Amino acid sequence: MSTYTKNLIAENGALVGLGFGRIHTRKGCAASTAAKGKTPLVERVKNVALFFAAPFIGLAYLLAFPFAGFAMLAWIAGKAAMKSEKTRPIALALAAPFIALVFVTIGPIVGLGALAWTGAGALLKA
Helix, strand or coil, rough: HHHHHHHCCEEECCCCCCCEEEEECCCEEEECCCCCCCCHHHHHHHHHHHHHHHHHHHHHHHHHHHHHHHHHHHHHHHHHHCCCCHHHHHHHHHHHHHHHHHHHHHHHHHHHHHHHHHHHHHHHHH
8 A cells, every 4th residue: 555655646745646746847846736738728618618518418418318218118118028928929019110110220331331341351352
């Protein structure tokens, strides 16, 4: 533990991991008060941008929560329906259009990827 502590503490007692401590320059050591590469102006602009973006981020979460909740409810209901022999065919019949939609949406992308993979393999062998 003492080695870990010694590695974290700089000669002047400030934590190295936070960007405080001595910076070696040509004229010797100079004390640093900010993280390397981060100027106060950049930090302020970042904070102001986050301040103005926060309501929109909150709105995105507010709009996404009902969809996430419905998806969780559907997942739990689907798992429960698959356990029963009577409701299993009905659940599969209800899920079939959504499964087909996923295959129709993702199928061409996977096909293009497979075609590109095969074509790249043929070009590298030639």
